[in-house]
Amino acid sequence: MQYKWVASRLQELEVACRENRLPVTAQRRMIFEELLARDDHPTADQIYEAVRTRMPQLSRTTIYRTLDTFVELGVIRRVAHAGGARYDANTARHHHLVCSACGKMADVLEPSLDQLTLRKGKRLGFRIDDYSVHFTGICADCQSHS
Amino acid sequence: MQYKWVASRLQELEVACRENRLPVTAQRRMIFEELLARDDHPTADQIYEAVRTRMPQLSRTTIYRTLDTFVELGVIRRVAHAGGARYDANTARHHHLVCSACGKMADVLEPSLDQLTLRKGKRLGFRIDDYSVHFTGICADCQSHS
DNA sequence: GTTCGTGCAAACAATTTGCATAAGT
DNA sequence: ACTTATGCAAATTGTTTGCACGAAC
Numbered sequence: 003m004q005y006k007w008v009a010s011r012l013q014e015l016e017v018a019c020r021e022n023r024l025p026v027t028a029q030r031r032m033i034f035e036e037l038l039a040r041d042d043h044p045t046a047d048q049i050y051e052a053v054r055t056r057m058p059q060l061s062r063t064t065i066y067r068t069l070d071t072f073v074e075l076g077v078i079r080r081v082a083h084a085g086g087a088r089y090d091a092n093t094a095r096h097h098h099l100v101c102s103a104c105g106k107m108a109d110v111l112e113p114s115l116d117q118l119t120l121r122k123g124k125r126l127g128f129r130i131d132d133y134s135v136h137f138t139g140i141c142a143d144c145q146s147h148s
Numbered sequence: 149m150q151y152k153w154v155a156s157r158l159q160e161l162e163v164a165c166r167e168n169r170l171p172v173t174a175q176r177r178m179i180f181e182e183l184l185a186r187d188d189h190p191t192a193d194q195i196y197e198a199v200r201t202r203m204p205q206l207s208r209t210t211i212y213r214t215l216d217t218f219v220e221l222g223v224i225r226r227v228a229h230a231g232g233a234r235y236d237a238n239t240a241r242h243h244h245l246v247c248s249a250c251g252k253m254a255d256v257l258e259p260s261l262d263q264l265t266l267r268k269g270k271r272l273g274f275r276i277d278d279y280s281v282h283f284t285g286i287c288a289d290c291q292s293h294s
Numbered sequence: 295g296t297t298c299g300t301g302c303a304a305a306c307a308a309t310t311t312g313c314a315t316a317a318g319t
Numbered sequence: 320a321c322t323t324a325t326g327c328a329a330a331t332t333g334t335t336t337g338c339a340c341g342a343a344c
Binding site: 171173191209213233 | 344
């Protein structure tokens with residue numbers, strides 16, 4: 003089940019690459035798999051450290067370029083975070099909890115938040131593509147360690 | 149009216165400084181005024197460029213340290229943005245429109261979004277302090293320049 | 295007078311770029 | 320074969336730190 007989901011997401015990547023005439027390289031596959039395997043919204047560097055163990059010659063440069071490419075292709079998202087860019091393989095609408103002490107970020111699935119709308123008069127001419135609710139607070143770990 | 153508001157916010161800064169035994173310096177006042185005067189959620193560097201015209205000897209270091217201090221004091225907020233930290237003098241609950249092309253950020257005042265709640269079961273042990281809705285899309289300028 | 299802030303220069307970290315080589319189609 | 324990606328090193332940008340001097344309380 004998780005297995006099938008990973009396979010289908012990988013296929014999604016291959017299709018997106020082929021449609022844009024981009025080669026499906028080992029690095030791309032590996033970076034994408036790493037992102038699929040985790041839900042902690044890693045930084046570019048965290049992905050680098052993780053993937054490097056399996057592919058030691060891999061360079062940081064490739065991580066940065068590949069993540070940009072994936073965002074362009076729409077197969078992952080770059081998510082705004084006070085401490086720098088984070089990446090998320092979950093492209094469906096969802097929301098986030100962010101710990102203001104340690105920066106930890108967790109997903110929130112809350113369907114009641116998935117249909118919010120902004121009145122036209124408030125849009126300032128923006129063409130809105132998506133939205134997400136950022137809850138900020140202190141995570142369980144940081145509450146106990148204080 | 150705007151004038152009164154600026155005055156009262158400046159007073160808020162002075163009170164916060166005194167309560168924490170921090171001197172109210174000319175730089176602090178000037179950086180705070182600059183932030184009060186704009187609603188475009190500038191980066192540290194944008195504030196530096198703006199304030200520097202009136203106070204040429206001011207250093208970047210001071211900007212960074214002062215902004216950190218203000219966030220600590222709770223008189224401004226650091227807001228998450230894909231392209232790095234942004235600062236906002238508006239500490240009341242409000243929401244944002246973000247242009248994914250140019251990074252522009254604008255405030256959204258939409259009272260209907262100010263009372264959202266997250267069910268306890270979804271909170272993962274976080275103590276939630278606040279939240280804000282991030283709408284992402286393409287701003288009017290970027291739509292026309294394409 | 296004492297404490298804390300500020301400016302400078304240097305350190306550091308994160309991200310980007312140019313170019314030769316390697317891999318995917 | 321052709322095109323695009325990759326790795327390396329260097330450049331660039333954003334941010335932090337140590338220290339001597341100056342300003343606010």
